[in-house]
Amino acid sequence: MAPPPPSPPPVSLKVVNLLLRVLTAIFLVxxxxxxxxxxxxxxxxxxxxxxxYAYRYMLAxxxxxxxxxxxxxxxxxxxxxxxxxxxxxxxLDFYGxxxxxxxxxxxxxxxxGVTKDLKDAFIALVALDSTDPVDEFFxxxxxxxxxxxxxxxxxxxxxxxxxxAIAKRSF
Numbered sequence: 001m002a003p004p005p006p007s008p009p010p011v012s013l014k015v016v017n018l019l020l021r022v023l024t025a026i027f028l029v030x031x032x033x034x035x036x037x038x039x040x041x042x043x044x045x046x047x048x049x050x051x052x053y054a055y056r057y058m059l060a061x062x063x064x065x066x067x068x069x070x071x072x073x074x075x076x077x078x079x080x081x082x083x084x085x086x087x088x089x090x091x092l093d094f095y096g097x098x099x100x101x102x103x104x105x106x107x108x109x110x111x112x113g114v115t116k117d118l119k120d121a122f123i124a125l126v127a128l129d130s131t132d133p134v135d136e137f138f139x140x141x142x143x144x145x146x147x148x149x150x151x152x153x154x155x156x157x158x159x160x161x162x163x164x165a166i167a168k169r170s171f
Contacts, residue, residue, distance in 0.1 A: 006169050014080055017161055021073045024154040028066040028104075031147035035059055038144070040137035047137070054114035055141065061107025062148060065155075068100045090169055093162035101155035104148055111145030 035058060038049040049055040072093070079085050119138045126134075 013161070017158065018073075018076050018080055020154045020158050020161075021069060021076050024151050024158070025066065025069040025073055027147045027151035027154065028062050028069055031062045031144045031151065032059065032066065034140055034147065035062065035144040038137060038140040040133050042134065049141075052114055052118070054110040055144075058107045058111040058144060058148065061103050062144075062151075065100050065104045065107075065148075065151060068096060069151075072096065087169075090162070090166050093158075094166045097155055097159040097162045101152055101159050104155060105152040108145050108148035108152055111141060111148060115141035115145065 035049050035055060038055070040047050049059070075089060075092070079089065115138050118141075119135075122134060122138075
């Protein structure tokens with residue numbers, strides 16, 4: 001006799017999963033917007049976020065995470081609406097959540113690190129106060145890195161949920 005099919009997760013877990021996917025996408029969208037609009041003019045020289053390699057990496061991780069989040073959000077809404085799933089979705093959730101969460105975490109860490117180092121170097125060269133436009137440039141770098149960190153936290157919780165779901169599923 002074949003084992004019974006796994007019971008569907010409670011509705012509350014589905015709702016939490018959907019909410020975390022939506023929050024992840026929102027954090028990533030806002031992070032991309034804040035980062036891409038980050039620029040400062042010092043004298044006659046204009047600096048953009050893409051002049052800093054770590055900010056480019058942050059943008060790449062946020063965009064890759066956003067693509068993944070949009071795809072997973074679509075799958076989650078379909079699963080929520082129809083109640084059907086297949087083994088591919090369990091595998092995609094399990095491996096995808098882990099890989100993308102750590103990718104987003106490294107983007108956040110790179111953003112925090114380079115922002116601190118550049119701000120310290122700039123302070124060593126020039127007196128910097130909180131009203132300086134350069135300080136606003138660094139604050140936007142911190143804000144974008146913080147949003148990536150929040151997206152990582154959502155993805156990390158989703159990773160735990162996907163681990164539990166794949167462990168409960170019988171093959």
